[in-house]
Amino acid sequence: MLVVWLGLLTLAAGLVPGLLAGPGWAAFALLPLALLVWGWVMLERNWRSWRYAERSDDLLISRGVLWRRETVVPYGRMQLVEVTSGPLERHFGLASVQLHTAAAATDATIPGLVPEEAERLRDRLTELGEARSAGL
Numbered sequence: 001m002l003v004v005w006l007g008l009l010t011l012a013a014g015l016v017p018g019l020l021a022g023p024g025w026a027a028f029a030l031l032p033l034a035l036l037v038w039g040w041v042m043l044e045r046n047w048r049s050w051r052y053a054e055r056s057d058d059l060l061i062s063r064g065v066l067w068r069r070e071t072v073v074p075y076g077r078m079q080l081v082e083v084t085s086g087p088l089e090r091h092f093g094l095a096s097v098q099l100h101t102a103a104a105a106t107d108a109t110i111p112g113l114v115p116e117e118a119e120r121l122r123d124r125l126t127e128l129g130e131a132r133s134a135g136l
Contacts, residue, residue, distance in 0.1 A: 002043060006036040052110050057132070059099070059125065061108050071108045076132030077101045081125045083118045097121050 014029030045065050053060045062070040080100040089095060089111075095118035096111040113121070 002036065002039045006032050006039065010036060047112060050110065050112060054121075054124065054128075059108075061110060073099050073101060073108050074132070075125070075128040077103075078125060078129035078133075081122045081129065083115070083122050085115065085118075095119075097125075099125070 010029050010032040013032050017025035017028050042065075046063075049065050050063045051061070058072050058074045060070065060072050062068060078099055078101060082098050082100075083095050084098055085095040093114065094112050095115040096109055097113060097118050098110075099108045101107060110118075110121070
């Protein structure tokens with residue numbers, strides 16, 4: 001979305017003033033272009049900040065660059081684990097694992113996984129969830 005909107009804004013900011021007022025005014029396209037480059041760098045940093053760890057009793061998910069956010073989901077509390085892949089994710093060969101619990105605030109998602117890893121993680125979490133919930 002960043003590339004689409006800022007790309008169109010860059011094109012409009014360069015073409016419209018350039019055609020109407022002269023080529024020198026096309027320099028207005030530099031600001032949205034700089035925002036596009038900066039946004040792309042920030043998106044990459046945010047994407048690289050996602051982590052997850054399968055621990056003995058729970059799944060730890062952490063993310064964030066400036067504001068770190070950690071979510072801990074106990075295996076016994078998982079009600080549903082699903083793999084989703086929208087059109088854009090499928091185009092890039094990615095998938096997401098979404099965890100649902102009874103409390104809406106603890107639902108968690110792990111995006112940007114290779115589909116095989118997402119399916120493996122889903123099967124593993126489902127297996128661990130069934131084993132932990134059997135004792136409840």
